[in-house]
Amino acid sequence: MESQWLSLFDVTIDFDQSHLFFPRIVTWILLILLAAILLTRYRLLVPGLKHAGRVLAGREGDFDRKRFFGTLALTTVYFYMMGVLSDVFPNTGYSFLICSIVFVFLLSLLYVGQLSRRLVVIIVLNALIAPAIAWYVLAQLFRITLP
Known part of the structure; x- marks a missing residue:
């Protein structure tokens, strides 16, 4: 019985995947923040995105x-x-x-x-x-x- 309780405190690290722990957390936080920005500022962003698309397509501006x-x-x-x-x-x-x-x-x-x-x-x-x-x-x- 005692060994089951001690096994709760054993830590194993998968070194093949451990380096991906924080990048995954940061990626999800950034995606959630991007979604929040897009939802709250959609009307302000659309004109700028349309202008950037026209510039990239070469229809306006110096690029x-x-x-x-x-x-x-x-x-x-x-x-x-x-x-x-x-x-x-x-x-x-x-x-x-x-x-x-x-x-x-x-x-x-x-x-x-x-x-x-x-x-x-x-x-x-x-x-x-x-x-x-x-x-x-x-x-x-x-x-x-x-x-």
Whole structure:
């Protein structure tokens, strides 16, 4: 009888799924908040959404398609490659570091106006330093598992 009571206090962790616990909670909270916003502010949002649709379709306004779709493509490739590289470097955070360096570099090149030698040096330094600091703080100091 005593062993049944003690079994209530045993904790087992499924490490294959444990990292998904908080993202699922945050996702559901964000979806509930989105639904609340859409229900309460529907009349205010519709004109803006119609305007955005017309701009995306190219029927009105000045729209930088190269930067918009380039950002979407780079972000998609960033997350995909992080998953691919996490199989090569499991639980080290190196895939996060490598992909973030490349992502920051290419995104900066996409958004810079006129390239000069000085700007390229700044972009390269930013692409190397910012992800390295983020990786060091998250993976090394806080011991957060990164892909």
